[in-house]
Amino acid sequence: LAKPVELPQGTLEVLILKAVSLGPLHGYGILLRIQQISGERLEILQGSFYTAIYRLERQCWIKGEWGESENNRRARFYSLTAAGRRQLKAETDKWIDMAAVVAGILSKKADEI
Amino acid sequence: MAAIRKWWRSIAPRTPSDVEEEFRSTLDAYQDDLIRRGLPEDEAGRRARIELGRSAAQNENYRNAIGLRPFDELGGDIRYSVRGLLKNPGFSVVAILSLALGIGATTAVFSVVYAILIDPFPYANSDRMAHMWVIPSKGDRQFFGITGSQWQQLRKSPVVEDAFIMDNWNLTVTGSDLPEDVHGAYLSSNGFNFLGVPPVLGRGLQPSDAIDGHDPESVAVLGYTFWQRHFHADPSVVGKTIQLVRNNFTIVGVAAPSFTWGDADVYLPLKITGDQIKGFFPEIRLKPGVTHTQADAALQPLIQQFARETPRHFPADTQIKLHVADPDEHFVKDLGPTLYLLFGAVLLLLLIGCGNVSILLLARATSRQHEFAVRSAIGASRRRIIRQLLTEALVLSLTGAGVGLVLAYRTVSVIVANLPQFSFPREAAIQINVPVLLFSIAVAVGTGILFGLSPAWQLSRPEVSQVMQASSRKTIGSVRGRRTHNGLIVGQIALSVLMLAGASAAIEGFLRVAHTRLGYDPHNVMSVGIPIHDGTYKTWPERAAYLERLHSKVAEVPGVTVAAVSSNATPPANGFNTKFEILGKPTAQDQTFRFNLVSHEYFPALRIPLVQGRMWDSAEEHRAAALVVVNQTLARRYFPNGDAVGHSIKVPELVPQPPYLITAPGSDGWMLIVGVIADKLDDGLSRPILPEAFVPFTVAMAMGTQILVRSQGQPLVLLHSVSAAVNSIDRDQQVSNNVRDLEHWISELPEYARGHLVSWLFGAFAALALALAAVGIFSVVSYTVVQRTNEFGIRIALGAKRRHVLWIVCRNIGITVSSGLLAGLLIFVTLQRILTHWIQSSSSSPFILVPVAALFILCAVSACIIPALRAVSIDPMRAVRYE
Numbered sequence: 001l002a003k004p005v006e007l008p009q010g011t012l013e014v015l016i017l018k019a020v021s022l023g024p025l026h027g028y029g030i031l032l033r034i035q036q037i038s039g040e041r042l043e044i045l046q047g048s049f050y051t052a053i054y055r056l057e058r059q060c061w062i063k064g065e066w067g068e069s070e071n072n073r074r075a076r077f078y079s080l081t082a083a084g085r086r087q088l089k090a091e092t093d094k095w096i097d098m099a100a101v102v103a104g105i106l107s108k109k110a111d112e113i
Numbered sequence: 114m115a116a117i118r119k120w121w122r123s124i125a126p127r128t129p130s131d132v133e134e135e136f137r138s139t140l141d142a143y144q145d146d147l148i149r150r151g152l153p154e155d156e157a158g159r160r161a162r163i164e165l166g167r168s169a170a171q172n173e174n175y176r177n178a179i180g181l182r183p184f185d186e187l188g189g190d191i192r193y194s195v196r197g198l199l200k201n202p203g204f205s206v207v208a209i210l211s212l213a214l215g216i217g218a219t220t221a222v223f224s225v226v227y228a229i230l231i232d233p234f235p236y237a238n239s240d241r242m243a244h245m246w247v248i249p250s251k252g253d254r255q256f257f258g259i260t261g262s263q264w265q266q267l268r269k270s271p272v273v274e275d276a277f278i279m280d281n282w283n284l285t286v287t288g289s290d291l292p293e294d295v296h297g298a299y300l301s302s303n304g305f306n307f308l309g310v311p312p313v314l315g316r317g318l319q320p321s322d323a324i325d326g327h328d329p330e331s332v333a334v335l336g337y338t339f340w341q342r343h344f345h346a347d348p349s350v351v352g353k354t355i356q357l358v359r360n361n362f363t364i365v366g367v368a369a370p371s372f373t374w375g376d377a378d379v380y381l382p383l384k385i386t387g388d389q390i391k392g393f394f395p396e397i398r399l400k401p402g403v404t405h406t407q408a409d410a411a412l413q414p415l416i417q418q419f420a421r422e423t424p425r426h427f428p429a430d431t432q433i434k435l436h437v438a439d440p441d442e443h444f445v446k447d448l449g450p451t452l453y454l455l456f457g458a459v460l461l462l463l464l465i466g467c468g469n470v471s472i473l474l475l476a477r478a479t480s481r482q483h484e485f486a487v488r489s490a491i492g493a494s495r496r497r498i499i500r501q502l503l504t505e506a507l508v509l510s511l512t513g514a515g516v517g518l519v520l521a522y523r524t525v526s527v528i529v530a531n532l533p534q535f536s537f538p539r540e541a542a543i544q545i546n547v548p549v550l551l552f553s554i555a556v557a558v559g560t561g562i563l564f565g566l567s568p569a570w571q572l573s574r575p576e577v578s579q580v581m582q583a584s585s586r587k588t589i590g591s592v593r594g595r596r597t598h599n600g601l602i603v604g605q606i607a608l609s610v611l612m613l614a615g616a617s618a619a620i621e622g623f624l625r626v627a628h629t630r631l632g633y634d635p636h637n638v639m640s641v642g643i644p645i646h647d648g649t650y651k652t653w654p655e656r657a658a659y660l661e662r663l664h665s666k667v668a669e670v671p672g673v674t675v676a677a678v679s680s681n682a683t684p685p686a687n688g689f690n691t692k693f694e695i696l697g698k699p700t701a702q703d704q705t706f707r708f709n710l711v712s713h714e715y716f717p718a719l720r721i722p723l724v725q726g727r728m729w730d731s732a733e734e735h736r737a738a739a740l741v742v743v744n745q746t747l748a749r750r751y752f753p754n755g756d757a758v759g760h761s762i763k764v765p766e767l768v769p770q771p772p773y774l775i776t777a778p779g780s781d782g783w784m785l786i787v788g789v790i791a792d793k794l795d796d797g798l799s800r801p802i803l804p805e806a807f808v809p810f811t812v813a814m815a816m817g818t819q820i821l822v823r824s825q826g827q828p829l830v831l832l833h834s835v836s837a838a839v840n841s842i843d844r845d846q847q848v849s850n851n852v853r854d855l856e857h858w859i860s861e862l863p864e865y866a867r868g869h870l871v872s873w874l875f876g877a878f879a880a881l882a883l884a885l886a887a888v889g890i891f892s893v894v895s896y897t898v899v900q901r902t903n904e905f906g907i908r909i910a911l912g913a914k915r916r917h918v919l920w921i922v923c924r925n926i927g928i929t930v931s932s933g934l935l936a937g938l939l940i941f942v943t944l945q946r947i948l949t950h951w952i953q954s955s956s957s958s959p960f961i962l963v964p965v966a967a968l969f970i971l972c973a974v975s976a977c978i979i980p981a982l983r984a985v986s987i988d989p990m991r992a993v994r995y996e
Contacts, residue, residue: 028142054178076135
């Protein structure tokens with residue numbers, strides 16, 4: 001089994017946006033989806049996870065609606081709003097940029113400078 | 114309600130049950146997941162609940178996430194503060210009342226001061242409105258009148274922006290069985306525009322209502338209270354007709370409630386003619402930037418010219434001086450010191466109240482030191498503790514402020530109901546003054562915050578662990594802030610003593626006024642005013658016969674024991690002030706007396722004895738014989754040999770102005786003194802008796818008279834039959850609508866009413882101050898006792914006498930109380946000259962301080978003794994263990 005990864009502050013929100021952008025999901029489903037995509041390498045605490053959900057909903061980046069889950073239970077499904085989509089794109093670009101810069105610096109060898 | 118819900122939805126879009134339902138659905142999903150991974154069902158449920166927590170906690174999580182946490186904490190703090198206050202009802206009630214009394218009294222008294230003295234008038238540019246007086250070379254300032262053409266000259270003066278003139282008449286409306294007295298003000302047609310207060314209905318008087326030299330339009334504007342009283346506030350009154358003394362007037366408007374110029378019931382256009390007989394009261398508005406002194410200088414020549422043209426409208430003096438003043442100057446002069454004094458008193462009360470709260474909060478803070486040490490030890494941040502203390506202080510002081518607001522409204526209505534009538538501008542709308550209310554609340558809240566936060570200052574000292582270990586109650590060393598306490602108590606006591614001393618001076622002064630020997634018997638006598646209508650009974654025989662018939666008709670009313678004509682002689686302040694001459698003696702400078710026009714029954718009606726000579730009889734009265742009766746003061750001052758009777762005097766200023774003042778032939782000559790009566794008051798309750806003289810009322814008759822009616826019982830029950838008797842002589846004749854008995858007129862005198870008001874209010878405020886100070890002493894002593902219970906237990910266990918312990922408790926507070934008492938007495942003695950002048954009590958006797966000091970010591974001892982006795986009566990074993 002691969003080693004678990006700790007998330008930097010504020011990253012959880014982007015991951016939730018990404019998870020929801022693939023299709024409406026209920027809370028627990030989002031959690032599972034992120035873990036699944038990460039290859040079970042992320043350990044997400046339930047407490048901070050829901051705090052993140054509430055904050056995103058408060059910012060109107062995701063919106064929740066009650067519906068039926070796959071095993072016929074009432075569950076609250078979250079989907080991305082237009083503002084959420086913009087936010088996701090901005091955050092994604094920021095991440096890729098930053099990762100490229102950091103990776104570029106870190107991967108340099110002494111003779112390349 | 115819907116708006117609040119909408120607002121709340123925008124802050125917290127999801128309901129708690131919604132959040133909980135989602136939580137439960139997650140819980141179920143997680144549990145299913147765990148079962149799928151192979152856990153048994155009950156074990157899966159247990160693990161899910163352990164990992165996810167309780168659903169209530171989820172709601173808290175939600176509220177934190179959307180940023181509501183500070184509000185939740187604030188709510189918690191408020192609940193905690195309220196619980197704390199409810200748990201210590203004694204502390205809370207005293208603290209809240211201390212603040213409330215201070216806020217309420219200060220706001221109420223300042224509101225009255227503001228409304229009466231600072232900004233009484235609703236009129237346009239009232240700061241530039243001015244009243245003109247003339248001051249003779251000797252004597253008090255007086256009114257004067259000007260004629261229509263003089264008014265036009267006055268308006269053209271370069272310092273005057275505009276001026277209007279007014280005349281007053283008692284009119285009547287008919288409708289009920291007797292004509293009703295109506296106070297009419299005739300205004301020059303620019304009057305309403307000058308005063309600039311829009312009427313509530315219709316229009317005011319306007320220039321087209323009275324063109325100079327023509328008869329004015331028959332229009333009337335109703336006064337607001339008359340409209341309510343007579344027309345029951347009928348909104349359709351405009352356009353209707355009102356009959357005044359059998360002339361029809363069209364009602365064109367109703368004046369605003371605050372428009373009470375001249376206290377009139379109806380306002381009518383004044384007829385301006387070239388007539389030089391009648392004088393009217395002028396009122397001016399100065400041009401912007403013109404001072405009163407400049408106006409005096411600029412108008413003086415004009416006024417002197419008027420005085421030459423119409424000498425009868427001015428005091429008979431060649432040296433008159435014009436005095437331009439604010440229209441409310443005499444109110445400020447009469448009532449100002451009283452109100453400022455009261456304001457000073459309530460400011461002291463506010464200070465004492467705040468002092469009390471400080472003492473209570475400091476004491477409470479010290480006893481809660483342990484609590485805060487524990488809280489900070491288990492991780493409460495300093496900021497968090499300060500926030501909680503702040504909340505507690507605000508809950509306390511805002512509750513105090515709320516109660517204070519209610520008290521302020523109550524106090525204002527009590528003061529307004531007891532203000533001396535006619536001693537303040539009728540226009541003054543007395544209502545709560547918001548800036549001062551805010552100021553007092555700010556002072557109170559500031560005090561609450563300053564002293565409420567005191568535990569936080571203590572926490573900043575790095576001895577939290579020490580405090581916790583010492584369990585602060587066990588040692589004297591930790592009795593903190595003792596110096597602050599003592600300082601506060603000394604200040605509080607000094608201020609309360611100052612107030613008590615001031616109050617006793619005021620009460621003493623009032624009692625002296627109230628117990629003045631009158632020299633006449635006001636009991637069961639009423640004065641019935643009878644105004645004579647313009648243009649009626651214009652000659653001496655007509656008017657004399659009319660008054661005699663009125664008098665004899667009233668005397669015949671069943672129940673009337675004596676009826677007497679008293680045209681201008683109704684005590685305790687009566688008579689025209691005028692100069693007189695004595696036949697055969699040089700006229701001294703300033704030789705004036707009070708000149709009274711009465712019928713001979715005046716003396717038996719008021720039970721004033723004749724001490725020398727004789728009274729004139731009915732026949733002499735009928736022919737207006739030139740006979741005089743003088744009082745003892747006059748006889749003693751001008752005839753020290755006791756030979757007043759037989760001398761003659763003359764009143765040079767008594768000149769006829771028909772038809773407004775009709776004199777009998779011969780009244781300008783020498784009049785023989787035939788008798789001397791015993792002294793009675795003639796210049797108010799607090800001033801010495803002036804020389805006065807009485808002549809038959811037929812000697813000079815103006816546009817009205819009064820009939821004094823003495824009866825067996827309460828005279829006012831006879832008023833209707835007396836009015837009917839008056840009306841039976843002339844069907845248009847009303848009696849004044851302000852008939853009262855003579856005892857009432859005494860209590861209406863400004864010096865009486867003012868003293869009454871000041872004594873009650875000052876006394877009440879001083880009693881409150883005393884109570885607050887006593888509570889302050891009580892709480893400090895009980896707090897010290899509680900702090901030192903262990904120590905006392907140990908002392909007693911080791912064999913100390915209880916007496917000794919009692920001495921320890923009382924010694925310290927004894928020193929504090931005596932220094933406060935001394936400080937207060939010293940301040941009072943220093944200020945006494947100023948204070949007694951303001952209180953208008955001539956007493957400067959230091960003996961009034963003895964009962965004050967005694968009362969105070971009594972209160973201090975009882976406030977001290979209860980907790981001290983508790984300390985010594987405690988069982989030593991329990992005291993040692995006392996936590």
